């Protein structure tokens with residue numbers, strides 16, 4: 001008896017001779033299973049996608065940034081930046097005046113916690129921690145803590161698409177969370193030319209595209225949030241020439257001013273924050 005099925009047939013290898021009806025049915029079952037893999041798992045896909053575009057950028061404005069801030073999460077909201085900083089004993093939540101870099105509101109996390117990604121949801125702020133499996137929810141105006149929530153694994157970056165929170169954990173797989181219950185509602189495997197893209201870090205949803213810092217690089221990848229495919233890369237290493245110091249850590253921090261259509265980037269311990277324009281030609 002011919003036995004061809006999802007458990008015995010790798011997704012990338014089709015039977016040479018699927019002559020019988022049984023074999024055809026088995027093939028269809030296999031293809032359906034493979035399609036499911038593509039949506040939900042981090043498994044490598046043999047079908048390579050086109051290489052990502054290479055976009056350039058230019059600096060529109062340069063602003064001061066606290067060189068003591070180990071930037072983990074960054075957003076722009078109603079005229080201010082909100083920033084989450086990391087390291088145990090130095091983790092904080094901050095409201096920052098863009099033009100001066102002045103911290104106008106701040107709370108420090110207990111020294112047990114290493115602050116990570118930050119996003120807003122309505123009149124709340126949501127902050128991850130690195131290895132404590134714990135997220136904090138704050139009132140946007142007062143920074144009063146409203147609740148906590150837990151998640152398995154590490155917390156790195158977080159943003160939202162208007163429906164769901166989108167979270168990174170250092171791997172190539174992003175998680176979607178319900179913004180009210182924080183239950184996981186889906187996953188997205190991020191791939192570039194058929195290969196997984198690990199170390200996805202700070203996130204920002206920009207006009208329907210998902211921007212992600214790749215940890216320990218000066219690059220941002222632009223991800224199609226439906227397919228998980230990296231459609232473009234931007235190399236921000238030229239920004240290092242503008243910093244005036246080598247006492248900096250990695251490039252990290254992306255914020256989008258939706259109303260003003262301004263994109264801001266910075267890094268950990270970077271003394272500058274940049275408004276940049278991306279050129280897609």
Ligand SMILES: [Ca+2]
Nearest residue numbers: 074203204254
């Ligand atoms: Ca961000």
